[in-house]
Amino acid sequence: MALKFSKLAATALMLLSVALPTTAGALDDAQKKEFGAFIKEYLIANPEIMLDVQDALEQKQRDARLQQASMAVKENKDALFSSSHDIALGNPNGDVTIVEFFDYNCGYCKRALSDMEDILAKDKNVRFVLKEFPILGPESAAAHKVSDAFRKIAPEKYGDFHRALLGAQGRADEGSALEVAESLGVSEEQIRKMMAESPNDASVKETYQLATSLGITGTPSYIVGDEAVFGAIGAEAIGQKLANVRSCGQTTC
Structure with missing residues (x-):
C-alpha cells in the first residue's frame, strides 16, 4: 500500500510539474479527472497532510498580518x-x-x-x-x-x-x-x-x-x-x- 501511494505521489508531482507552468486548459477532461482522482486517493490515505497544509496556511496568514502591521507602524x-x-x-x-x-x-x-x-x-x-x-x-x-x-x-x-x-x-x-x-x-x-x-x-x-x-x-x-x-x-x-x-x-x- 505504501509503495502504491508513493507511486501516486510521484505521479501527482509529475503531473503538477507539467500542469503548473501551463494553464488548466492544457489538460483534457480525462487527464483532469485522472489527476484529481490521484490527489483525492492520496489525501484520503494520508489525511495528516491536511494538518500540515492548515499549519502552513495559518503561518502564511500570520506572516501577512505581521507584515501589514509593520508597514502600518512605519506609516503612523x-x-x-x-x-x-x-x-x-x-x-x-x-x-x-x-x-x-x-x-x-x-x-x-x-x-x-x-x-x-x-x-x-x-x-x-x-x-x-x-x-x-x-x-x-x-x-x-x-x-x-x-x-x-x-x-x-x-x-x-x-x-x-x-x-x-x-x-x-x-x-x-x-x-x-x-x-x-x-x-x-x-x-x-x-x-x-x-x-x-x-x-x-x-x-x-x-x-x-x-x-x-x-x-x-x-x-x-x-x-x-x-x-x-x-x-x-x-x-x-x-x-x-x-x-x-x-x-x-x-x-x-
Whole structure:
C-alpha cells in the first residue's frame, strides 16, 4: 500500500510539474479527472497532510498580518507614539516605547496590568503609552469617556486612575469610573464639564483608524519597536523584545 501511494505521489508531482507552468486548459477532461482522482486517493490515505497544509496556511496568514502591521507602524509613527490623546507612563524620555491598546472591560487587559507594572518596575528606561480602545460595548465607551476627561483634568494622576479602574473587580462603566475619579480628587462635576467641553470623539476615531491599519481586532495589543504584538504574551516575552530592539534595532535579532 505504501509503495502504491508513493507511486501516486510521484505521479501527482509529475503531473503538477507539467500542469503548473501551463494553464488548466492544457489538460483534457480525462487527464483532469485522472489527476484529481490521484490527489483525492492520496489525501484520503494520508489525511495528516491536511494538518500540515492548515499549519502552513495559518503561518502564511500570520506572516501577512505581521507584515501589514509593520508597514502600518512605519506609516503612523506620530499617531502611535506621540499622539496628544495619550499619556505615557514610565520614563517620558525612555529609549524604547511600548504602546498598549486596551479596553477597561477586557479580562486579558486586567490580567496584563501586572505585566506593565513588572516591566516599569524592572526597566527604568521604558516609555509605556496607553492607548484607549473601547471595543467591548456601551459600558466600555462610557468608562473611557470618563477616563479621557480625567486625563485632561489631572494628567499627573492618570496612571493611578488607570491602575485603579483596570484593576477593579466587575465591569467598568461610567459610575465606577466616576468613583475612581472622585477617589483621586476629581469631582463628578469637573468630569462632566470636561466631557461636554472636550469629548473624546477625536481620540476614539484616531485609535480605531490605527487599529484598522495595524490589523488589531482585540485587546490587549501592543506595539514594540516596529512590531505589532497581538494578545497578552506576558512581561518576559515583551521584555525580550525590548532587549532585542536595544541590541539590533528590531524585536527579533
